[in-house]
Amino acid sequence: MQYRFLGRSGLKVSALSFGSWVTFGEQVDTDLAYDQMKTAYDAGVNFFDNAEAYEMGKSEVIMGKVIKKAGWKRSDLVLSTKIFWGGDGPNDTGLSFKHIKEGTEAALERLQTDYVDLLFCHRPDLYTPIEETVWAMNQMISEGKALYWGTSEWSAEQIRKAYDFAKQEHLRPPLMEQPQYNMFHRDRVEKEYRMLYEDIGLGTTIWSPLASGLLTGKYNDGIPEGSRLDLEKYSWLRKQLLETEEGRAKLKKVKKLAPLADDIGVTMPQLALIWCLKNENVSTVITGASNVKQVEQNMSAIDNMDKVDDAAMERIEEILANKPGEEQDWRG
Numbered sequence: 001m002q003y004r005f006l007g008r009s010g011l012k013v014s015a016l017s018f019g020s021w022v023t024f025g026e027q028v029d030t031d032l033a034y035d036q037m038k039t040a041y042d043a044g045v046n047f048f049d050n051a052e053a054y055e056m057g058k059s060e061v062i063m064g065k066v067i068k069k070a071g072w073k074r075s076d077l078v079l080s081t082k083i084f085w086g087g088d089g090p091n092d093t094g095l096s097f098k099h100i101k102e103g104t105e106a107a108l109e110r111l112q113t114d115y116v117d118l119l120f121c122h123r124p125d126l127y128t129p130i131e132e133t134v135w136a137m138n139q140m141i142s143e144g145k146a147l148y149w150g151t152s153e154w155s156a157e158q159i160r161k162a163y164d165f166a167k168q169e170h171l172r173p174p175l176m177e178q179p180q181y182n183m184f185h186r187d188r189v190e191k192e193y194r195m196l197y198e199d200i201g202l203g204t205t206i207w208s209p210l211a212s213g214l215l216t217g218k219y220n221d222g223i224p225e226g227s228r229l230d231l232e233k234y235s236w237l238r239k240q241l242l243e244t245e246e247g248r249a250k251l252k253k254v255k256k257l258a259p260l261a262d263d264i265g266v267t268m269p270q271l272a273l274i275w276c277l278k279n280e281n282v283s284t285v286i287t288g289a290s291n292v293k294q295v296e297q298n299m300s301a302i303d304n305m306d307k308v309d310d311a312a313m314e315r316i317e318e319i320l321a322n323k324p325g326e327e328q329d330w331r332g
């Protein structure tokens, strides 16, 4: 495993990490979660990602039980949770001071831990002033409930506003952002956040590196039974990824990437994960899996990074044909 600094901090996260969205509490019970997390841990994963919203807290309960059963040292782990969707009450959603405090405390109880290493604002809240959110996140750190805080799917402008306010008020600024990033979803990480890496030392913990499985090639010949896009609850995702013109165009590209992967001697999941890992602004690639074999396959990506050399990256780029534009040099 490789370990990378999380942005401009002294914290090291495994380049491949493991998260529980869709899976824990839906496809994966506590026993299987234990086997999966143990496999990831044994491969060197130290960062495990969660959210209060995942299966309405059930996912955190499962992760907490697994960590307790495994008996891992807390200092060997980097645990996260994300706050935004905590329930149905008028104050159970969003990034008010009240929900951040109550949501974080409930999550810690479910995870059976005194603190999370990383606390994320799961989405921007259009109704809470950013200043209130920054202050609340700073308070969670002051109370020892989190060590670092960050955002997920915030615009560069929102991140910078939070950062500037925190600096001005001598509060803890956001350190990391959790954006979607994969071969089909590039603009934010490669373009929009470009200046934030330099200016504020933003780290990224990227999600859906396999585009929910599309990039494994498993949907090239239809929808396998029991796969994510076969789940009734996630029919919205199936529609988005497979039943739109955009989705069909992506599938065509995956079919072209498959022989390339074969040619250079990696599997499709490995190719897609390595492609993400090659971006130096990615601190960690959060993987997800519905069984242990997938965890093993995904962890093996790290040992095959050399196979995806510059020439291979160029061939991938030709197939994807979606590289975000460079900043225009108007001086010519």
Ligand SMILES: NC(=O)c1ccc[n+]([C@@H]2O[C@H](COP(=O)([O-])OP(=O)(O)OC[C@H]3O[C@@H](n4cnc5c(N)ncnc54)[C@H](OP(=O)(O)O)[C@@H]3O)[C@@H](O)[C@H]2O)c1
Binding pocket: 018, 019, 020, 021, 022, 023, 027, 049, 050, 082, 122, 152, 153, 178, 179, 206, 207, 208, 209, 210, 211, 212, 213, 214, 216, 218, 226, 227, 228, 229, 269, 286, 287, 288, 289, 290, 291, 293, 294, 295, 297, 298
């Ligand atoms: N901040 C956010 O808003 C946000 C949003 C989403 C996710 N996340 C985080 O990011 C993590 C990863 O996201 P993700 O689960 O969407 O990642 P992903 O890698 O795009 O998709 C993972 C899914 O793909 C399939 N898969 C994985 N490895 C495979 C393999 N080797 N061969 C075949 N199929 C394979 C599995 O689904 P099936 O076997 O069921 O097909 C697995 O559950 C989440 O767990 C969560 O922690 C964060």
